Amino acid sequence: MAPTWPRLLPAGLALAALILGPDALSLAPNRLMPGAPLSAHDVLPGWAWLAVPLLALGAAPWRLAPLAAAGALLVLLAGLGAGAAALLDGAAPAARATLGSAAWVALAALAALVFWPGQRRLLAAALLVLGLGVLAWGGVLDGFSLAVEFRARREAVGAALATHLWLSLSALGLASALASLLALAGLASARLAAFFDALLGGVQVVPAIALFGLLVPLLAALLGAFPGLRAAGFGAIGATPALIGIALYLSLPLLRALRTGLTATDPAVIQAATALGMGRGRMLAWVRLPLGLPHFLGGLRVAAVQAVGLVTLGGLVGAGGLGALVFEGMSQFATDLILLGALPVVALALAVDAGLGAMERRA
Amino acid sequence: MIEFDDVTVRFGAAEAVRGVSVTIPAGALAVLVGPSGSGKTTLLRLVNRMATPSAGRVRVRGEDVAAADPARLRRSIGYVMQSMGLFPHWSVARNIGTVPALLGWPAARIAARVEELLALVRLDPALAGRRPAALSGGQAQRVGLARALAADPDILLMDEPFGAVDPIVRRELRAELTRIHAATGKTILLVTHDPIEALELATHLVVLREGQLVAAGEAAALAAPPAPPFLRALFGAEALALRRLSLLRVEGAALDGPAPAGAPVIAPEASLAEAWTLMQEHGAPVLAVGGRHLPWSALLPR
Ligand SMILES: Nc1ncnc2c1ncn2[C@@H]1O[C@H](COP(=O)(O)OP(=O)(O)OP(=O)(O)O)[C@@H](O)[C@H]1O
Ligand SMILES: [Mg+2]
Numbered sequence: 001m002a003p004t005w006p007r008l009l010p011a012g013l014a015l016a017a018l019i020l021g022p023d024a025l026s027l028a029p030n031r032l033m034p035g036a037p038l039s040a041h042d043v044l045p046g047w048a049w050l051a052v053p054l055l056a057l058g059a060a061p062w063r064l065a066p067l068a069a070a071g072a073l074l075v076l077l078a079g080l081g082a083g084a085a086a087l088l089d090g091a092a093p094a095a096r097a098t099l100g101s102a103a104w105v106a107l108a109a110l111a112a113l114v115f116w117p118g119q120r121r122l123l124a125a126a127l128l129v130l131g132l133g134v135l136a137w138g139g140v141l142d143g144f145s146l147a148v149e150f151r152a153r154r155e156a157v158g159a160a161l162a163t164h165l166w167l168s169l170s171a172l173g174l175a176s177a178l179a180s181l182l183a184l185a186g187l188a189s190a191r192l193a194a195f196f197d198a199l200l201g202g203v204q205v206v207p208a209i210a211l212f213g214l215l216v217p218l219l220a221a222l223l224g225a226f227p228g229l230r231a232a233g234f235g236a237i238g239a240t241p242a243l244i245g246i247a248l249y250l251s252l253p254l255l256r257a258l259r260t261g262l263t264a265t266d267p268a269v270i271q272a273a274t275a276l277g278m279g280r281g282r283m284l285a286w287v288r289l290p291l292g293l294p295h296f297l298g299g300l301r302v303a304a305v306q307a308v309g310l311v312t313l314g315g316l317v318g319a320g321g322l323g324a325l326v327f328e329g330m331s332q333f334a335t336d337l338i339l340l341g342a343l344p345v346v347a348l349a350l351a352v353d354a355g356l357g358a359m360e361r362r363a
Numbered sequence: 364m365i366e367f368d369d370v371t372v373r374f375g376a377a378e379a380v381r382g383v384s385v386t387i388p389a390g391a392l393a394v395l396v397g398p399s400g401s402g403k404t405t406l407l408r409l410v411n412r413m414a415t416p417s418a419g420r421v422r423v424r425g426e427d428v429a430a431a432d433p434a435r436l437r438r439s440i441g442y443v444m445q446s447m448g449l450f451p452h453w454s455v456a457r458n459i460g461t462v463p464a465l466l467g468w469p470a471a472r473i474a475a476r477v478e479e480l481l482a483l484v485r486l487d488p489a490l491a492g493r494r495p496a497a498l499s500g501g502q503a504q505r506v507g508l509a510r511a512l513a514a515d516p517d518i519l520l521m522d523e524p525f526g527a528v529d530p531i532v533r534r535e536l537r538a539e540l541t542r543i544h545a546a547t548g549k550t551i552l553l554v555t556h557d558p559i560e561a562l563e564l565a566t567h568l569v570v571l572r573e574g575q576l577v578a579a580g581e582a583a584a585l586a587a588p589p590a591p592p593f594l595r596a597l598f599g600a601e602a603l604a605l606r607r608l609s610l611l612r613v614e615g616a617a618l619d620g621p622a623p624a625g626a627p628v629i630a631p632e633a634s635l636a637e638a639w640t641l642m643q644e645h646g647a648p649v650l651a652v653g654g655r656h657l658p659w660s661a662l663l664p665r
Contacts (some may be wrong), residue, residue, distance in 0.1 A: 178403050272448025275413055276461050277437035277512070 007116055014109035015052065018076075019028020021102020025080060027087050030094040031145065031334055037100055043087065048079020058113045067123035069113035074131040076106060084143030098336065100208035122236065144174035149336035158324065161344055164321035167314060168307040168348075171243050176304060182251070183258035193259065200252040203235035208245065208310055212317045215241035242314030249310055250303040257299020294363045301356035308349045312341075322348075364388045365410055365518065366549065370419035372405050372574075379405040381574040382419070386647070387567065389517075392544050392551045394561045396597060397571035403554045406571065407520050409551065411440045423518065438462050439509030445523040447503055453507050456491040461569035462514040480509040482540060501532035508536075512543070521553040525560070533557075534640060537564060558599060563609055563636060570597065583610065608662060609636035614654055621648050622656035635662055 018024070018040045025043045028035030051072045058069030063154050084097035099107075141147050150157060182200075186193030203211070220236035223229050234240045265288055273287050288297075315323025325341030328334075365387040372380040380402045387393045395403045407635045408414035409421045413432045421428045428436060449458050459480055460473040468476070481488050484505040495503055504525060511519060524540075525533045537560060544551055554578075555561050561568065565582035578585060614631035628651045629638050638650055639662055 111365055266448070266451070267446065268446040268448040269450060270448075271413075272442075272444055272450075275442040275444065275448075275464055277434040278461075279434050284464065287450065305429060 006036050007059050007065075007113060010109040010112040010116075011055055014072075014106040014113075016053055017102040017109070018052070021100070021105065023100030024103045024106075025087065026098050026100050027091070028098060028145075029092065029095050031149065031336065032332065035096070035098055037242060040086070040102065041081030044079045045082050045086075048075060048082070051076040051079065052254075053111075055110065058110070063120070066114050066119050066121050067117065067127060069110055069116075070124040070128045070131070073107060073110040073114065073128065074135065076103075076110065078140050079131075081140040081143055082204045085140075088143050096148060096336075097143050098145040117182040145336045146339055147335075147342055153325075153337070153340065157340055157344070160320065160322045160325050160341065161348075163319075164308070164311055164323075164345070164348070167239060167242065167246075167311045167319060167321050168304070170239075171246040171311065172304055172307050174243060174247035175254055175307075176300075178247060179251045179254035179258055182255050183262060186255075186259060187262060196255065197252075197256055200248070200255060203248045204252055208249065208313050209316060211245045211248070212313065215245050216317060219244075237271055237318045239314070239319045241317050242311070242319035246307060246310045246314065249305055253302045253306065254299050254353050257302075259301070261295030261299075262288050264295065265291045294360060297356060297360040297363050301353060301360060304352045304356055305349050308345060308352055312345050315341075364422075364424060365552065366420075366422040367406070367409070368420040368422065370406075370409060370416045370421060372402070372414055372645055373417040378574050380409070380416075383571075383574075383576045384419075385569055385576055385579045387550060387552060389550050390548045391567045392541075392553065392564055393567040393569055394565035395552060395554045395569045395571065396556075397577070398540060398563050398597075399556075400573075401571040402574040403571055406569075407522055407554055407593060410518070410520055411437045411442055412482040413437075413442075433543070438465055439515060439516055439518070441513075441516040441519040443504075443507050443511045443519070445526045447495075449506060449510075451495055451502060454492050454494060455486075455498070456496065458506055459509045459513055461510060463546040466514055471563075476513060477509075480512060483512065483543065483561045484509045501528045501536065504528060505539075508540075517549055519549050519551045521551065521624075523556065525555075531644065533560070540564065558589050558597065608639060609634045611635045611655065612656055613638050613650075616661045617652040617655040617657045618653055618661065621654055622651035626651045626656065628652075629657065638662065 022039055023037030024040040026035030026037045041072050054068050054072035054075060058065050058072050060068075080099065080103055085303050087097045088095060114128060115121055135141050136147075166251070184198045186196055206214075216236055219241055223234065223236055262284075269291070270283070270286060273283050278286065311319070312323035312326065315321055315325075315327045318324075322341040326338050326345075327341075329337030329339075329341060367383050367385050370380055370383050371378060372385045375600075383406065395406060397403055398594055405414050409416060410423060410428070411426050412431070421487075423431075423440070431519055443445070450461070453461075456474075456477045459477045463473045477491065478488065481491060486502060486505050486509065490498065490502065495506065495572065498506065508521075508524065521540075525536045540551075540553075541564060543549075553564065555564075555566075562582065567580065568582045568585050569579045572575040611634065612631070613629055613633050613635060616635060617631070626649050627641055627647050629641055631652055638657055641650060642648065648659045
């Protein structure tokens with residue numbers, strides 16, 4: 001078992017946030033105005049302090065610690081939900097109860113305890129997801145301003161999520177095609193390979209926002225010269241510059257992974273394949289690709305996580321997706337809207353990383 | 364038949380093979396010997412175009428290999444590398460069936476052939492589904508041999524094929540090879556560092572030094588006493604004496620009277636070299652030959 005003492009850190013942090021934190025919840029007159037901070041003592045119902053003994057069990061060195069931490073998280077969240085509902089009861093309809101920094105710190109620290117590496121986390125994760133579902137479905141969380149905002153924007157969030165997924169997949173597909181071509185060309189000539197590396201390495205140095213910005217006038221000029229492209233659905237702003245820019249970024253990790261996977265094959269195996277009379281194509285399909293698979297999946301994982309993150313920035317050039325929600329929220333100073341965009345991005349990135357990571361370990 | 368006609372191979376300024384002319388007759392088991400770096404592997408690789416002559420010609424079955432399609436040529440010649448190079452992501456069966464698959468045989472025919480080959484190289488059929496990583500060194504070398512034999516090539520190239528196994532397995536594999544050679548009449552070109560192996564297997568010997576041909580010819584004639592000085596230097600006098608033993612049979616040297624109980628048994632038609640090896644392995648000074656016995660002193664020259 002991993003050493004247990006580092007887990008005392010998040011546990012202590014959660015406890016400190018609950019006891020000393022000035023703003024577990026805040027009550028604001030409407031969605032844009034800042035609210036009055038209220039501490040955990042002010043808002044949590046008595047039963048919600050059950051979270052504290054559960055937290056202690058979650059930090060203790062025993063088998064069920066992640067389950068106890070998940071329990072603490074759920075109890076705390078339910079308590080905060082009840083507190084928010086109580087605050088809103090009798091307040092004006094536009095009033096909002098928002099989760100404050102102390103609540104976020106405590107919740108995040110508890111989540112860290114649940115997912116602490118080196119333990120049996122699967123059961124705890126299942127309990128957490130199930131519990132969150134029950135709380136949401138039972139209306140316990142309805143009082144949070146985040147939930148209010150979500151109810152108001154349910155369709156927009158769903159559409160943004162779909163766009164985000166679609167853009168990420170498209171960029172990944174585009175980058176995979178580009179990287180495959182470059183990798184195959186680089187296989188034929190070492191000098192060409194070095195050139196592609198330098199080129200894509202140069203792209204990495206340009207900040208994403210600057211790259212999108214550069215692509216906009218470039219595409220505008222291109223579309224001016226070839227109006228047919230505009231008819232085919234390309235635009236100087238929107239998805240086109242975002243996809244091109246993101247694909248350029250993703251190509252480097254993909255190219256590196258492809259190159260490593262294709263060239264890391266044991267030379268004795270390559271020699272044997274040649275001596276048995278395999279041509280280039282067979283060698284690739286039968287030997288190099290299957291033996292490079294773990295490398296490819298590793299590169300794909302890195303690129304996929306990057307894609308989810310970079311597509312968020314695509315919101316700046318009008319590509320849509322969850323980034324558009326974040327930037328809209330920023331322009332309105334509406335924290336809840338920002339979170340509504342940002343939280344799914346984080347969840348998506350974690351899910352992609354975990355899913356492809358599992359595949360990579362199996363390959 | 365394999366013919367090298369004044370062949371030179373250069374790597375940059377260095378010459379790995381220099382003006383070698385030698386003919387390996389069809390059906391020979393030719394053993395290529397020489398110090399490390401003398402060009403043995405390079406000479407072997409010329410045959411299936413894994414190496415290209417800088418000058419001279421290499422003819423296989425009477426045709427210049429330079430004119431042949433490399434992939435087709437290679438599929439028609441079995442090649443066993445010292446480092447095996449088994450495909451780590453494929454089962455034993457799929458490894459063995461590589462060349463038939465390249466030749467486009469139907470799956471059922473490949474499966475039947477793999478079964479045949481497993482029997483030929485005496486591998487347990489239960490191993491067919493295993494990955495190479497789960498094989499012993501000797502098993503892996505048998506798989507390498509079976510893979511080279513899969514499409515029944517008439518020519519077999521073997522580069523130190525029994526390098527990575529202990530002496531007992533080595534002797535087994537050697538016997539296996541002699542048996543396969545006798546049964547199929549293939550032309551085999553084999554590289555080895557082991558003088559005993561060379562003298563026991565070879566019908567023909569090709570001796571290289573610094574890329575040049577030192578001697579070539581039938582093994583019995585080359586190794587017969589008095590052996591030329593370069594062979595004595597390369598193999599050592601003991602190995603040459605052993606080669607002589609390999610020409611004499613146990614029945615001619617055995618003495619009357621039974622062997623002591625527990626003595627290892629050897630067949631009357633076996634060679635004295637085999638008798639010597641058996642004595643070494645069992646630490647036994649006497650062998651049983653039917654009702655007679657063979658003491659170690661009978662191996663000494665009279
Ligand atoms: N691809 C190559 N490039 C450059 N030099 C090479 C190459 N292959 C072989 N050589 C050189 O050619 C010479 C002969 O090599 P070769 O592999 O044929 O020797 P060998 O007799 O098989 O030696 P060993 O018994 O150690 O396997 C050596 O000096 C080697 O360094
Ligand atoms: Mg060699």
